[in-house]
Amino acid sequence: MKPFLLCLLLYFFASTSAQVPDNFTRITCAGEMPEDFRTAFSEKYKQDVKANQNETELRKKEVQEFAVLTNYHNHNLLTGGSALYGDIVSVYANELLDKLLAQKPQLREKLRVYTIKSNHVNAYSSNQGIIYITLGLVGKVKTEAQLAYVLAHEISHYTNQHVLHAFENQKEVWSRGGSYRDLNVEERRLSTYKYSRESEFEADKEALDYYLEAGYSSGDIYTGFDVLLHGYLPIAEQKYSWQYLENDSLKISSYYLIDSVASIKDNDAVDDELLTHPNIHKRKEAVTAELKIRDSSSENLQFVVKGRLEFQALQDQVHFEMVNTFIRSGNYVSALYHIQVLQRRFPDHFFLKRMELMSWYGMQKMSSNLQKTLYSTGYRKVEGEQQAVYYFASKMPKRGINILATKYIWESTHTMAKDSFVTTLRRQSLTHLANAVKKDFLVESYTYKFSSNVKKKRKPKKLDFLKIAFVELFKDSIFNAAYHKAYEEVEAERETEEEEYTTGSNQLSDSYVPGVSSYYGLSDVNKLLFLSPKFYRIDLRKELDKRLIASDKQATDLNERSNHLSALAGVDLISLDKPSAADKTTDAFNDFVLIRDWLREEALYEGVGFYSYASNYLDGIRQKYDTDYLGLNYVSHYTEKNQFNGTYFFLSVMSLYGIPFYLNWQIRPLHNLDYVFVVFDLKKGDVGFYDLKTFPAKYKRDVINSHMYNSFNQLNRER
Amino acid sequence: MLGLVAMLSMTVQSQKPIVSGYLGKTNYGMVKFNTGLRVEHPEKWKKNTEVSSDYFTGVDFKSEFEMVYGHIFSNRFIVEGIAGLNTTSIDLNNMSSAFSYSFPSGFRSEYFNYFGYPKITDVYGGINTKFYRRKKGALAPIGVYYGLGLNFHTYTVHLNNITAQIRDYNLDQIIATQMNYGEFSYNLVELSGSFGATSALTDYLLLDVGFSVGWVFSGSNYYENEIPEESGFDSGLLEMLQLYQIGKLKIGLAYLF
Numbered sequence: 001m002k003p004f005l006l007c008l009l010l011y012f013f014a015s016t017s018a019q020v021p022d023n024f025t026r027i028t029c030a031g032e033m034p035e036d037f038r039t040a041f042s043e044k045y046k047q048d049v050k051a052n053q054n055e056t057e058l059r060k061k062e063v064q065e066f067a068v069l070t071n072y073h074n075h076n077l078l079t080g081g082s083a084l085y086g087d088i089v090s091v092y093a094n095e096l097l098d099k100l101l102a103q104k105p106q107l108r109e110k111l112r113v114y115t116i117k118s119n120h121v122n123a124y125s126s127n128q129g130i131i132y133i134t135l136g137l138v139g140k141v142k143t144e145a146q147l148a149y150v151l152a153h154e155i156s157h158y159t160n161q162h163v164l165h166a167f168e169n170q171k172e173v174w175s176r177g178g179s180y181r182d183l184n185v186e187e188r189r190l191s192t193y194k195y196s197r198e199s200e201f202e203a204d205k206e207a208l209d210y211y212l213e214a215g216y217s218s219g220d221i222y223t224g225f226d227v228l229l230h231g232y233l234p235i236a237e238q239k240y241s242w243q244y245l246e247n248d249s250l251k252i253s254s255y256y257l258i259d260s261v262a263s264i265k266d267n268d269a270v271d272d273e274l275l276t277h278p279n280i281h282k283r284k285e286a287v288t289a290e291l292k293i294r295d296s297s298s299e300n301l302q303f304v305v306k307g308r309l310e311f312q313a314l315q316d317q318v319h320f321e322m323v324n325t326f327i328r329s330g331n332y333v334s335a336l337y338h339i340q341v342l343q344r345r346f347p348d349h350f351f352l353k354r355m356e357l358m359s360w361y362g363m364q365k366m367s368s369n370l371q372k373t374l375y376s377t378g379y380r381k382v383e384g385e386q387q388a389v390y391y392f393a394s395k396m397p398k399r400g401i402n403i404l405a406t407k408y409i410w411e412s413t414h415t416m417a418k419d420s421f422v423t424t425l426r427r428q429s430l431t432h433l434a435n436a437v438k439k440d441f442l443v444e445s446y447t448y449k450f451s452s453n454v455k456k457k458r459k460p461k462k463l464d465f466l467k468i469a470f471v472e473l474f475k476d477s478i479f480n481a482a483y484h485k486a487y488e489e490v491e492a493e494r495e496t497e498e499e500e501y502t503t504g505s506n507q508l509s510d511s512y513v514p515g516v517s518s519y520y521g522l523s524d525v526n527k528l529l530f531l532s533p534k535f536y537r538i539d540l541r542k543e544l545d546k547r548l549i550a551s552d553k554q555a556t557d558l559n560e561r562s563n564h565l566s567a568l569a570g571v572d573l574i575s576l577d578k579p580s581a582a583d584k585t586t587d588a589f590n591d592f593v594l595i596r597d598w599l600r601e602e603a604l605y606e607g608v609g610f611y612s613y614a615s616n617y618l619d620g621i622r623q624k625y626d627t628d629y630l631g632l633n634y635v636s637h638y639t640e641k642n643q644f645n646g647t648y649f650f651l652s653v654m655s656l657y658g659i660p661f662y663l664n665w666q667i668r669p670l671h672n673l674d675y676v677f678v679v680f681d682l683k684k685g686d687v688g689f690y691d692l693k694t695f696p697a698k699y700k701r702d703v704i705n706s707h708m709y710n711s712f713n714q715l716n717r718e719r
Numbered sequence: 720m721l722g723l724v725a726m727l728s729m730t731v732q733s734q735k736p737i738v739s740g741y742l743g744k745t746n747y748g749m750v751k752f753n754t755g756l757r758v759e760h761p762e763k764w765k766k767n768t769e770v771s772s773d774y775f776t777g778v779d780f781k782s783e784f785e786m787v788y789g790h791i792f793s794n795r796f797i798v799e800g801i802a803g804l805n806t807t808s809i810d811l812n813n814m815s816s817a818f819s820y821s822f823p824s825g826f827r828s829e830y831f832n833y834f835g836y837p838k839i840t841d842v843y844g845g846i847n848t849k850f851y852r853r854k855k856g857a858l859a860p861i862g863v864y865y866g867l868g869l870n871f872h873t874y875t876v877h878l879n880n881i882t883a884q885i886r887d888y889n890l891d892q893i894i895a896t897q898m899n900y901g902e903f904s905y906n907l908v909e910l911s912g913s914f915g916a917t918s919a920l921t922d923y924l925l926l927d928v929g930f931s932v933g934w935v936f937s938g939s940n941y942y943e944n945e946i947p948e949e950s951g952f953d954s955g956l957l958e959m960l961q962l963y964q965i966g967k968l969k970i971g972l973a974y975l976f
Contacts (some may be wrong), residue, residue, distance in 0.1 A: 513853045513854055514854045515854050516853055516854070518736070520736060565742065568742050568743055569743070673856055675856075693856065695854065695855055695856035696855070697855050697856040700856075700918065702741075702861050702918050702919035703856050703857070703858070703861055703862055705741075705742065705861075705919065706739075706741055706742075706858045706861040706862075706919075707856075707858055709739055709741075709742045709743065710736075710739040710794065710858055713737065713739040713743065714736050714737065714739070717736075717737045
């Protein structure tokens with residue numbers, strides 16, 4: 001073979017390997033930021049009010065309400081970091097729109113698709129021409145045609161203005177007069193559901209126009225409906241194996257293994273009276289009836305824009321992102337199941353391995369925190385093979401999770417010991433273990449005798465089968481040393497805590513103020529990544545649209561002030577998510593999304609030293625922006641009417657003189673103001689500074705100014 | 720996020736915060752206008768000196784100005800130095816305890832029914848402390864507060880050109896005559912309590928609106944310079960000044976630096 005041919009082969013070999021990279025690349029935004037992401041909420045709803053005024057018979061007030069509600073929802077999705085643009089999924093979905101609307105260029109111009117980072121199977125369209133699809137949908141459809149039909153369905157919702165008409169219908173149904181006046185509340189509610197189902201039928205029907213014209217297979221409409229029916233299932237059915245936890249001596253007790261998993265329900269004809277969508281059976285029937293009266297000379301294609309292999313490559317990336325999303329949301333059981341499914345195609349994949357370690361670490365962390373854990377939610381409602389993992393996690397006690405997690409994390413990372421991520425997991429898992437399991441529980445040799453004759457369905461006494469879990473690990477001197485050190489450290493920490501408790505040395509030096517909690521652990525921060533401050537006006541006396549407008553107005557003001565106040569305190573703010581700015585960049589937005597993902601993962605554990613997977617990306621952020629700190633701030637002002645108090649009323653009437661006081665108390669609304677300012681130390685991955693305040697007071701601009709400046713000032717008090 | 724907040728609230732830690740003031744400014748100078756209903760203290764003393772009570776209905780509004788320097792010592796505590804020069808008056812006709820004194824019978828004549836509105840100047844200074852209510856969201860100098868004050872007043876009563884009625888028993892008639900007793904100074908101490916709220920108009924200007932309740936009581940010199948004819952004047956004056964100081968609405972405009 002000629003050398004250059006060999007080189008060429010090697011090149012192609014390398015290229016094909018790169019299609020399934022050993023590491024994982026997050027799905028992120030790309031290209032120029034669309035207007036939807038740049039425009040301020042206030043501009044959006046005002047534009048919509050103008051646009052909708054001539055489109056509907058709604059009153060002016062209702063037109064504004066509709067514009068505000070729909071745009072606020074959109075705006076939050078788009079700017080909150082949940083939606084992606086220009087990413088591989090959005091680009092693909094937009095290409096599908098190109099295909100579906102090839103004959104309708106004017107309509108095509110009005111529509112755009114963005115991806116929602118969610119594992120749920122869903123898609124929806126807005127009155128503004130935005131179609132959202134979830135990663136879960138893209139990850140679970142089997143063919144491009146199935147996805148195309150969903151998109152065609154959403155296009156029909158847009159062209160028929162179903163969102164606007166649903167709003168009109170709501171207003172009509174719940175109005176005092178009109179044709180619905182004789183109906184009771186329940187009947188009115190059912191009427192809105194019925195209206196919604198009729199819209200869905202209409203969208204299904206009209207979707208066929210776009211779908212068949214693009215040449216897609218009519219058969220895939222039915223299989224696509226099945227995907228929607230089973231949207232709650234994992235990406236594939238595969239028996240879960242626990243072998244990776246076992247060795248020659250240690251076998252998982254059968255008590256923790258489910259005998260047989262619940263079969264997958266296939267009922268597509270559920271009662272849909274209380275549903276917004278018709279049942280799948282009816283939808284299939286309606287489509288069948290529609291197809292009969294149409295020209296069936298379609299090309300019957302399953303893949304048009306991408307070929308089957310390209311589609312699968314895209315789905316692989318989506319599946320990996322789904323695993324990442326499971327981890328980020330603390331759903332470790334689903335993560336473990338999906339990882340094993342993916343490992344069948346990608347054995348020894350570096351990212352999947354890390355995710356598997358992270359799942360066990362997360363389960364261990366959650367069990368150590370004595371919280372109601374996500375992973376141990378009931379297994380009974382789970383269907384299919386995934387139920388085995390839910391069953392195991394539900395039955396296994398906290399100590400068992402701790403032992404198995406530590407065992408797996410240490411045993412499976414011999415070759416990864418220099419990886420800082422692995423090192424951290426190893427150390428932390430041992431600390432959790434030392435906190436949760438008494439040292440004498442685990443034996444160091446096989447000489448320990450325990451009853452192996454555990455009867456089926458009888459809980460093994462004290463998890464005896466796990467006593468020998470570490471026997472092999474104890475042969476490793478590194479583990480041995482780390483294990484004993486962890487127990488010593490935990491013991492020392494307990495003694496210190498006891499000492500502090502008895503001497504009171506950990507008490508507050510400042511006097512206690514109700515509603516105020518501050519921790520000023522940082523003092524020399526002069527540069528800060530800062531998420532745009534949020535303001536929530538929750539005035540229960542007013543309609544929702546009024547509250548949202550007020551919230552947005554105050555948030556905009558708060559944003560401007562945060563820059564002014566931080567400058568006064570000598571803190572340089574770097575904002576990644578300005579609410580509306582011409583200079584917003586995709587690069588900064590991606591960083592914002594990353595930080596938001598990290599915060600969400602951190603929030604699961606409420607900042608108690610959890611090592612989130614997303615924190616692996618923080619080093620890059622720190623270096624890029626040359627700061628170790630991330631700040632966030634929000635203010636909420638809650639108001640409600642004072643509830644009638646019979647006792648106060650009675651006492652005031654009895655005393656007569658008390659009536660003015662009672663009336664004053666009764667008439668005045670209740671206010672509550674929350675102020676939150678938190679700074680994270682990205683290097684440590686923990687909270688370094690916070691100001692949390694809640695007051696029974698109204699919102700006042702200068703009061704918040706004062707608190708915000710104080711927060712910045714304390715943060716940089718060593719300047 | 721709420722979960723995160725709830726967790727953070729549980730963590731008990733503390734560090735000594737520095738004083739932030741308002742946007743970094745921890746001193747202010749303030750001009751204060753004090754007002755309130757005034758009973759038996761007519762404001763019109765300059766215009767009306769005749770022996771008549773017709774023009775004064777008994778109710779008027781106080782108007783005082785004072786200068787304040789404030790320093791913010793912590794995020795909840797402020798100390799103010801106060802200096803003021805105030806002019807007011809009293810309605811002698813209402814000072815019954817002092818000027819309705821009746822001489823024993825047998826005297827040839829007696830003074831009674833003094834009329835007039837002698838001017839009183841009040842030079843005062845003191846300190847006022849303000850405690851900002853942090854549980855109500857206040858952060859000194861912004862928000863609601865309550866305060867305690869200690870003021871030292873020097874009241875000078877100008878008892879000139881006042882009219883007294885003299886009953887002459889010999890002539891059996893009443894004669895009005897002008898009396899000039901001169902000026903009498905009294906040093907009084909005032910303790911006050913106040914509550915109010917401060918808000919920011921701009922980054923440099925504060926508006927302080929509060930209500931204070933004060934109580935003056937005798938200090939030095941008291942009872943040492945009595946009006947010769949009326950030994951009850953001092954105590955009568957004290958009662959009137961106590962009534963005067965008892966409640967004031969205070970509006971201040973402060974410049975921060």
